[in-house]
Amino acid sequence: MKILKTSALAISLLALSSGCNDKEFLNVQPTGALSDDQLNTAANIEKQVIATYSQLGNDVYRAPYTSLWPYGNVRAGDAYKGGNGTADVDAFHFYETFTFNRVDVGNTDELWFLIYIGISRANDALRRLETINATAMPNKAIRQGEMRFLRGHFYFMLKELFKRVPYIDETIPTEQYASVSNVALSNDELWTKIADDFRFAVANLPDTQPEIGRANKSAAQAYLAKTLLFQAYVQSDNNAVTSVDQAKLQEVVTLTNQVIASGKYSLHSDFATNFLTAGDNGVESVFAIQFSRNDGTPKGRTDRGNALNYPMNPDYGCCGFHQPSQNLVNAFKTDAQGLPQFETFNNSDLSAPADFQTNTVDPRLDHSVGIPSHPYKYSPSFIFETSWLRDQNTYGVYMSMKENVLPSDPSFQKTPPFMSSSKNWTIIRYADVLLWKAEALIELNRPAEALPIVNQIRQRAQNSTARLKTTTGANISNYRIGQYSAGVWNQAYARQALRFERRLEFALEGQRFFDLVRWGIAADYLNTYFEKEKTKRQHLKDARFTRGRDEYLPIPLNQINFSKGLYQQNPGW
Structure with a gap:
């Protein structure tokens, strides 16, 4: 690289130096810049790998992708936006109602941009890894596997959010990015590209890693299983599910069996452990985003994607977003056998404190939802009150809990005006792995093999009441949860039970909307939800899901403009 620095003094000296013909003094390295050769060392490549991991949690409250709560929970009818009315981060209101969503919403554009930063970092690391030999970097193949895993994760998120995105890998020169269309690959081809990243990771990652937080072989097998499960539900150009690929479902069974057989994972004995700091990197965590505080940075590397979601009481202070819907709360009701009320759960509301005693409920309700008069986050004397709510007239009286911690928790961090930890x-719990296997078995018409898996999940829920106590030691609510019997367990019933079980097990974890789209039932499900819920919540009065459009977010208008019209907009937008 050449660089020329000039000044009045330099020009004068050059004018006086008529006898100097040597220009080699111009060939110097620029101050404050590094060449590729300098960066392509093992030590610097390791830093780029870490930079890619860091992007897993580098989201912001207005465009969160850590938990995907505005897109996976609010759009699914499991939560209302919350906050201070519909104009408070109004993009989330647009997502919730569908009707008002637009192609020029800045939050959607920022979400796209932030996820592509993760892909860019992975690609940069992979390009540099390709330049170094295994002698200089003995763990080269492992790091390549990690980067392919992380790139697969980022592309998976883009795929479930937008469906049609430009696929750029490390082999494409930067100057050619502008020529890569978001429709260059078919829907199935894009899924296959994502699956290929995870296949490479499976082949190159070790069974265990010396450092917590790095992806291992089992995590790659699990994520590959998830990718193939989504790909198995074949979609038309208008987002309708047209068939289910049986071969891919069988591979899902094979992969989940491999994760199970590894012996590294199990269900926590108490469901609560998944949502406590003490449970971080425990036996149910297959892959997780690692956060930190007191790490030498001013405010720590904390969970900013969920920063809006704490109650408005003096111990926290802001901001009252992500409020569970009445429909979700009602879904936790159980019948005399302790089973879900598939068809009738929403006929009446759980509302008054007495309702949680006169009705029987699944214990996972009090693990997931902050309810007035109930202890908050497993602290018997820390009682959730309606005064903690920011706008109960609009969004009701419930708050999400799984992402939050107590103010006394060692992980808690105030980042005024927001809260964090x-x-x-x-990203992947072992319960996910089990229910992916169960789903694949049911769709393969092998429901009998899925029955003990679903019941295993329900048995754990039944045993998870030790932390759900009042100051007197009594249960917070009237818990009753039972297991399914083989007598009624045919394919149709098993499919209904599995889908309901996923809703209860992963409530408010950012997954529900993507499940509905994958199964091809989002339009019917959500319009039925709106029909009833809008009678209770005025902010939903104009909400409507448009089939063939609202399964995916629009391609941001800014991105189409940047591409000079190369990118094609999603159908219906």
Whole structure:
């Protein structure tokens, strides 16, 4: 690289130096810049790998992708936006109602941009890894596996959010990025590209890693299983599910069996452990985002994606977003056998404190939802009150809990005006792996093999009441949860039970909307939800899901403009 620095003094000296013909003094390295050769060392490549991991949690409250709560929970009818009315981060209101969503919403554009930063970092690390030999960097193949895993994760998020995105890997020169269309690959081809990243990771990652937080072989097998499960539900150009690929479902079973057989994972004995700092990197965590505080930085590397979601009481202070819907709370009701009320759960509301005693409920309700008069986050004397709510007239009286910690928790961090913590956010729980296997078995018409798996999840929930106590030691609510019997367990019933179980097990964890789209039932499900819920919540009066459009977010208008019209907008937008 050449650089020329000039000044009045330099020009004068050059004018006087008529006898100097040597220009070699111009060939110097620029101050404050590094060449590729300087960066392509083992030590510097390791830093780029870490930079890619860091992007897992580098989201912001207005465009969160850690938990995906505005897109996976609010759009699914499991939560209302919350906050101070519909104009408070109004993009989330647009997502919730669908009707008002637009192609020029800045939050959607920022979400796209932030996720592509993760892909860019992974690609940069992979390019540099390709330049170094295994002698200089003995763990080269492992680091390549990690970067392919992380790139697969970022692309998976983009795929479930936007469906049609430009696929750029480390082999494409930067100057050619502008020529890569978001429709260059078909829907199935894009899924296959994502799956290929995880296949490479499976082949190159070790069974265990010396450092907590790095992806291992089992995590790659699990994420590959998830990718193939989504790909198995074949979609038309208008987002309708047209068939289910049986071969891919069988591979899902094979992969989940491999994760199970590894012996590294199990369900926590208490469901609560998944959502406590003490449970970070425990036996149920297959892959998680690692956060930190007191790490030498001013405010720590904490969970900013969920920073809006704490109650408005003096111990916290802000901001009252992510409020569970009445429909979700009602879904935790159980019948005399302790089973979900598939068809009738929403006929009446759980509302008054007495309702949680006169009705029987699944214990996972009090693990997931902050309810007035109930202890908050497993602290019997820390009682959730309606005064903690920011706008109960609009959004009701419930608050999400899984992502939050107590103000006394060692991971808690105030980042005024927001709240945060260094508690991990788990991307894949072992319960996911089990229910992916169960789902694949059911769709393969092998429901009998899925029955003990679903009941295993329900048995754990039944045993998870030790932390759900009042100051007197009594249960907070009237818990009753039972297991399914083989007598009624045919494919149709098993499919209904599995889908309901996923809703209860992963409530408010950012997954529900993507499940509905994957199964091809989002339009019917959500319009039925709106029909009833809008009678209770005025902010939903104009909400409507448009089939063939609202399964995915629009391609941001800014991105289409940047591409000079190369990118094509999603159908219906």
